[in-house]
Amino acid sequence: MNSKLLYLPLLFALSLPAAHAAENAPGSLHDTVAALDHDMFDSFNHCSDPAQLARHASYFDPAVEFYHDTGGVTWTREAMLANTRKNACGNYTRQLLPGTLQVFPIKDFGAIARGQHRFCDLKGEHCDGVADFVIIWRLREGQWQATRVLSYAHRANTEPTN
Structure with a gap:
């Protein structure tokens, strides 16, 4: 199979307008993914604690x-966690920018x-960096x-931080 074809669904999803995002009704897919995002990054934000780093790891497929764009590519959960441990834990936290999370269903996948x-930055208590993200979530046997x-x-972050 042509490897370029594997990325077409992702490229398509990146171009979807916000109107096609999952609804924000209680119990919706949007709520589920928003809760996953919150919990995954709550553990990331406290990852200097080994138990929180282990909790953070549980959100990722072993072959994630x-x-x-500035750090390169990792091909496994262990490699990704090594980078997190080295570069993030105890240095900075991640905050979702309010109103930016969009969720799109993937039929029979997630x-x-x-x-x-x-x-x-935890040391200076200021938020200098902003980035865009895409996360592909898979639901398998009841686990995301x-x-x-x-x-x-x-x-650079040009918005005031609270």
């Missing part, structure tokens, strides 16, 4: 592909989450896991 997040993650368009 993580694409970071969902695509797209949004923007900012990164806040991220299988692909894209974090890109990293740039």
Whole structure:
């Protein structure tokens, strides 16, 4: 199979207008993915605690592909966690920018989450960086896991932080 064809669904999802996002009704797919995003990054934000880093790991498929425009690509959960441990834990936290999370269903698989997040320096207590993200979530046997993650368009934060 042509490897370029494998990425067509992702490219299509990146071009979907917000109107096609899952509804925000209680119990909706949007609520499920928003809760996953919150919980996954709550553990990320406390990952200097080994138990929280292990909790964070549980949100990712062992074969997760993580694409970071400035950090490169990792092909496994272990490699991704090694980068997280080295570069993020104890240094900064991630915050979802309010109103940016969009969720799109993937038939018989899971969902695509797209949004923007900012990164806040724990030492200086300011949020200097903003980036876009896409997370492909898979629902298998009642458990959601991220299988692909894209974090890109990293740039300076020009919005005031609270």
